[in-house]
Amino acid sequence: MNPLRRPAWSPYVAGALLGIVVACSMALGGHRLSGAGAWQHLSGYLGRVVTPDSLYWRGIVPTGITWDVWVIVGGLLGAFAASSLAGTFRIRTMPDRQWIDVFGPSRTKRFVLAFVGSMLTEIAGGIAGGCTASLAVSGGAALVPAAFLFMAGMFAGGIPTAWLIYRRR
Amino acid sequence: MDVLKPVLIGFCFGWLLQRAGLSRYDRIVNIFRLRDFAVMQFMLSALVVGALLLQVLAALGLAGDYPLPVTYVWGVLLGGVVFGAGMALSGFCPGTVAAGAGEGRIDYLIPGFLGLYAGAVLFGWLYPFVMPRLVALGNWGPVTIAEALGVRPWLVTAIAWELVLIGFYWLERGGRRRA
Numbered sequence: 187m188n189p190l191r192r193p194a195w196s197p198y199v200a201g202a203l204l205g206i207v208v209a210c211s212m213a214l215g216g217h218r219l220s221g222a223g224a225w226q227h228l229s230g231y232l233g234r235v236v237t238p239d240s241l242y243w244r245g246i247v248p249t250g251i252t253w254d255v256w257v258i259v260g261g262l263l264g265a266f267a268a269s270s271l272a273g274t275f276r277i278r279t280m281p282d283r284q285w286i287d288v289f290g291p292s293r294t295k296r297f298v299l300a301f302v303g304s305m306l307t308e309i310a311g312g313i314a315g316g317c318t319a320s321l322a323v324s325g326g327a328a329l330v331p332a333a334f335l336f337m338a339g340m341f342a343g344g345i346p347t348a349w350l351i352y353r354r355r
Numbered sequence: 356m357d358v359l360k361p362v363l364i365g366f367c368f369g370w371l372l373q374r375a376g377l378s379r380y381d382r383i384v385n386i387f388r389l390r391d392f393a394v395m396q397f398m399l400s401a402l403v404v405g406a407l408l409l410q411v412l413a414a415l416g417l418a419g420d421y422p423l424p425v426t427y428v429w430g431v432l433l434g435g436v437v438f439g440a441g442m443a444l445s446g447f448c449p450g451t452v453a454a455g456a457g458e459g460r461i462d463y464l465i466p467g468f469l470g471l472y473a474g475a476v477l478f479g480w481l482y483p484f485v486m487p488r489l490v491a492l493g494n495w496g497p498v499t500i501a502e503a504l505g506v507r508p509w510l511v512t513a514i515a516w517e518l519v520l521i522g523f524y525w526l527e528r529g530g531r532r533r534a
Contacts, residue, residue, distance in 0.1 A: 197375045206404060242480075262457040282381075304445050304466070336431050
């Protein structure tokens, strides 16, 4: 079967290809690959209105349609192309499996936890100085100690949380 | 600004996340239940291939400058813990939200994007109260492991490959035994 249409790629192969993308982004583009960065660069549009004299939006983080924002635009397009070509694109509001078994069919519950969880990851990305892509993978590819500390922290936070959610099952 | 390059990089990123199934709730959560290791297989493959390629590009004189993450031990650990908790609750991280939205998931597109935005604004607001002190704790600066230990980067790359390959071998063997 044509690999461009195959719905599931080996995580080893997909990961290795991402390694090439990450190295090119850093060594040739001058930017770490980032998921969280885009939102920080967009945050000033609201943040500067709410707290006009904030040190953060004045000097720490740029506000604008930056490299990281275009990466997210590309990410949307890439996932759309990949799922369309594989025939797996589908408009849906709930996870395909496992969620309903644990939390029930309530869409409100899913949306609330999705909001809270993604908010936590973005705050945490700010605290740690990067996310899964920009700190763990890009920082990891640069072999920086923070990348490995961050991954250890991820498991130290994720395992107990998942245990609390799934312990009755 | 150059738009084509980041869009192309993002396109590959979104494509690979989608095809590796990282845009799925269960796949992200089950790494923390130690039941599905695709996230680690994906991330660590990217890490070691990226590390090798960065070394090769640098050796060929083709690598430009890029910003190194700063290692401030306590902040990075704390951030990691909160990040993992957020991932286990929602089943995504900032990058996979875009990939999930791109394959038609409304729970990624609306509460996911809004949550990330709210988190970014909240962090910006908290920044002056928290971060200057947190970043100063155990701050090693923007160093690589090789610089911190005073060894050649190639050695660290080789050790990373060896550990990751041992990990993958162990995972694959364990997986087959369970099956």
